[in-house]
Amino acid sequence: MAQRAEPVLVVGAGIAGLATALALAQRGIGSRLVEQSPGPRLTGAGLQLAPNAVRILKALGLAKALKERSFAPTALCIRDFQTHREIGRLPLGARCQTRYGEHYLTIHRGDLIQALLSRVQEMGIHIEWSCKPSVSKSSRPDPLISIADEPVRAPVIVGADGVWSSLRAAVPAAQGPVETGQEALRAVIDKPVVTQDKTFSSDVTVWTRPGLHVVGYPIRGGESYSLVVIRDQQTSAKKDWDHSLSTEEVAPIFEKSRGFLRDLFEQAPGWQSWPLMASSPLPSGRGLGQGRVALVGDAAHPLRPHLAQGAAMALEDAWRLADSLAWRDYRLDNPEEAIARYADQRWRRVSRVQRQSARSGRIFQLGGMMASARNFALRLAPIPLMDQPWLYRVSEASSREH
């Protein structure tokens, strides 16, 4: 079968791949988008969209979809796991809008994928499902990438194929993921019912305990609630986002929980787990692309979830790469320069997010004296300690250089 002649091949129709194809189309660059799954995978739980992510989604044309499908939490609130007592609170809502010019939103991953897919369809971008390119490692430095045994001739290839990326093999300096020793267990509760005196919370709440924390927030306009447990333990090493766990297996975690959190656990219909994988902070831009291959999203830098920036960094990569390829009019004869420029402009910010995510994860799970010191500091100065102006104020859609 003859290959389509678009100048860019995008591998993977997750958040990074769909956003890349959209950002390219907005700049007049066509792409061929391929995805290994036979159709959209709308599974998952909630995602947090900080102002730097929301800005890009709106620039991609998703303002209406966000209004319909997301939720705007009131605050980010840190609470004690056992007592439910508040430790620190960062107002979001109007404060985010005033300080950062955008909202802080939450959304179900499936709803975001569906919104991106609808926009991709509107823009006339075709997705080839059940399509998995192969990468021949032996042919470095210009690796041979083929689809159905036919070499891909596109001048630019974008690896947006997630944490277990195979395109990563085409970028020798790319950092592969390693197991962090932690796992995430997630549940989505539809129409949560809150029993008397256990007030329903419209915050993003982090309940902390030594060695474990739970993150929860409403999604789907408040119709559902997303709950994720992060613990220093791994029961599954599967390369899978949907490894099921029974309520009985998860019950010991919630034994000492109280109030609203206890209510939520009792209503969780089932749990899925996945091992948390992450790469080391990028030491340079070399791992983000080489030659005609660029990596975006989890393929480029699998992130710990503790700063809730996985989707945001994928969106920023997509936007920046498209800008780079479109810079001074896209020239098919020199895509290497555009990819090197993209990598150079992205790596410092991504590296900072990687470092800060690892730090936040450690802070959430402190025990003993260290936990008391953390709680004291958070009660004293919650806003300076919880806000991230360097991250939320700037985004690829608002700033050309940083």
Ligand SMILES: Cc1cc2nc3c(=O)[nH]c(=O)nc-3n(C[C@H](O)[C@H](O)[C@H](O)COP(=O)(O)OP(=O)(O)OC[C@H]3O[C@@H](n4cnc5c(N)ncnc54)[C@H](O)[C@@H]3O)c2cc1C
């Ligand atoms: C099914 C699923 C459920 C998830 N659930 C959650 C969740 O609940 N909470 C959360 O925080 N994060 C979740 N994530 C991860 C989250 O989407 C990413 O961390 C983040 O959004 C970055 O997106 P990405 O596009 O880089 O990667 P991904 O979202 O992982 O997308 C990568 C895409 O590439 C495709 N792909 C992989 N290899 C190939 C190949 N060789 N050829 C063609 N296509 C390929 C995959 O099928 C996938 O569609 C989930 C990811 C998946 C795939």
